Amino acid sequence: MGKSKLVYSWNYKEAKDEQAIKELSGLINVNPYIAETLLDRGVSCYDSAKKYFRPSLKELHDPYLMEDMDKAVNRLTKAINSGEEILVFGDYDVDGTTSVALFMTTLAKRHKNVHYHLPDRYQEGYGLSKAGIDKASELGVSLLITIDCGITAVDNVEYANSKGIDVIICDHHRPGPQLPSAVAILDPKKKSCNYPYDELSGCGVGFKLLQAVYKKLNWPEEELFRRLDLLTISIGSDIVPITGENRILSFYGLKILSSSPLPGIAALMEMAGVDKDSLTIEKIVFYIGPRINAAGRMTHAHSALELLIEEDYTKAMAHADLLEDNNKERKLFDKDMTQKALEMLDSAPDWPGGNTTVLFDPSWHKGLVGIVASRCIEHYYRPTVILTEHDGEATGSARSVPGFDIYEAISECKDLLSKFGGHKYAAGLSLPVESIDEFRLRFEEAVSQQIESHMLEPVLTIDKLIPLNVINDKFYNILFQMQPFGPGNEEPVFSSESVEIIGEPRLLKNEHIKLRLRQRNGDDEIEAIGFFMGHYFPQLHNGLKIDVAYQVSLNEFRGKRSVQLMLKDIKVHQSVVLHN
Structure with missing residues (x-):
């Protein structure tokens, strides 16, 4: 992709009160540096620490707090009780695809007359389409549920109404000046909606509707919560804040992804080489989401949906293989387009x-x-x-x-x-x-x-300047328990000054650098890796003093696990600024 032209300035978060750090450190038995990062994330006492480290599903908001939820539930339960044909209409991205999969693996198991439609990106474009409405009409559908779209579909909701189809909208995008004439509009971003949390993904809004329906019909709620694997993929891939309900839902969703995910998700993780025992939101963003998205980008999102709802693992692997091919093709197009765009900018x-x-x-x-x-x-x-x-x-x-x-x-x-x-x-x-x-x-x-x-001006926000020798297994283990990380609960970034490179740096695949570092003679050495920082390799050498900004991670190689630094940025002491 070419060398990045960005030069980052380092912005340190404001220091917290020393007494507050000392009290929290002693109260929950953590390193003072970690205590300060927790204070910055709203953890200040035992109760808030318990909520942060051990989120509870009991803390989820009542779905009926969302405006129009009663209307949506009444219409949907009426359709279920009277055996109506229902169509679930999603978007072609990860959020929309997982949303439809959520309904097909829960609602469709209890109500046989549930159909789905994902629009063709190239033939229908984004959002509720006339083609989808026509399909619903041909199937005899009397209730259409949009998920992750619909909030601006004023004309097409009117078109659906003209065909005798009621519409329930589940969306999380900003409404336009006019709302569609739907039976119910579930969108926490509506100005008139007072739902306590407005950062749900599209799949999250659909989940709240299902949560309310499960309660009303006395269906076992555990059945719905088992599908938090789908919701967590949507939360991670749609880059919504990992705060409030999203943090609770993804905390438990990661557990399901690591233990008993849907066969299609398990196949996808195996195809992507993702170790389910160390799954994180970041790995969802970089490995799982792009493969699901590749279907809608390169061919049609139906192939991703078929993967997600497939119950047979062997068949799911065949679907995953197809998505892998789509993703490889996507990477080639991506590289060529990016290169041309950068050439246009350079010239x-x-x-x-x-x-x-x-x-x-x-x-x-x-x-x-x-x-x-x-x-x-x-x-x-x-x-x-x-x-x-x-x-x-x-x-x-x-x-x-x-x-x-x-x-x-x-x-x-x-x-x-x-x-x-x-x-x-x-x-x-x-x-x-x-x-x-x-x-x-x-x-x-x-x-x-x-x-x-x-x-x-690109800025690298750093939680705290720390000495390198405080980093050990316990330090990492506590940081790991602060997950899931993402917007609103970012993974801590630390820095250390005057760190010495020990031995000769290594260049991996002409793109990445690997270093051994220590801060003072007598200190233990620690490995560091800088992905896509290989172009700085010629400037680094044994004995060089550098300042480093990094995240603390775990390296797993041939069955051995060791703490390492994931470099975010480097500053060389000879007045040369390096960046990632």
Whole structure:
């Protein structure tokens, strides 16, 4: 992908009160450095520590606190009791696919007349489609449930109503100015909804509906909770905060993923080489999610759904093999598109004068523009829109930098767009090809008016400066228990100064560096690995003093386990700044 041009500044979190650190450290018997990271995450006493380290499903909110839940449950239970045909309509990404799988592995086991539809990314586009509604009509469906989409589908919900189909919307995206005329709209981001937690994934909103239905019909709730494996994949892959209900749900979902996941998920983990005994949200993000997503990006999301709901492990492995092929193909397209995008940016005469990146190439793969937008930000730290051409229109994805609401900036240009939707940090949009130049100017203007200068400077946030010799097995084990990590509960990043490289560094696969480090003579040495930092290898040598920023991880090799540092950034003392 080429060397990143980003140079990170290190931003240390504000130091906590020494007395509070000392008290918490003694109270729960942890290292003071760990106590300070816990204080920063809202853990300040025994009770809050217990809730943090041992989340309870009893702490989940009553689903009826969500606006329209009573309407949704009444309509769905009526359909179940009267034997109506029901269609579950999802999105083609991980969140949408796992959402439909959740309904098909729970509701469909107790009500035979449940069908599903995932839209074709290229033929139907995002969201509730007329093709899906027509399919529902042909099947005699009288109730359609959208999951992870639908909140902006005003016209198509009206179309469904005209065919005698009631609609329940389960979504977590921001509503537009007008709400669809659905029987019930479950979306914690509605301004009128007072549900205590508004960061659920789309699958999470669907889960709350099922939770309420299970309670009303006196179905065994344990049956639903066994499918937290699906919900946890959606939480991790959709990059929603790992706080509140999401943290509770993913805490238990990881346990199920490690012990008794669905056969399709087990096959997928084996195909990806993921050790289920050390599964984390990060591994879901990097290994499981992309393989599920690859189906909807390269062919059709149905193949991923078929994998997730397959009950026979041998057949599931065949599905997983197909997804692996899709993922390999996705990587090749991804690499070529990213290389071309970076070449376009490198050759742009006015770069880096602007605050945005907007690139268009009609030949780019529609399913990969979001990935390429993220890749561009890794090199040019700006809110980014990547567009391709589909059905005579420019269509694409937007990605943002931390702290900046790209959805709001795009909404400033909505008069140029045929459609758009999304989140604070990610959005999709379509517009006439002839409007791209004007959009580029208007988007630049909108971002420039709203963005703060510090948002355009890549920052590595560091929890604490610590001595290297405090890192041992116990230190790692306590950090491991702070999982699941993710937005809102980030894995701690530490730094250590004047660390010496012992022996000659190693270069792995021409991309990664491996070092042995110690801080003072007599200290134990510790291994460190820096992924995709291989281009700094020529500058590193035995005896060199460096400052390191890192996460503490576990290295498992040939049955041996040892604590190691996962490097995030390096600063060489000879006034040379290195970065990942």
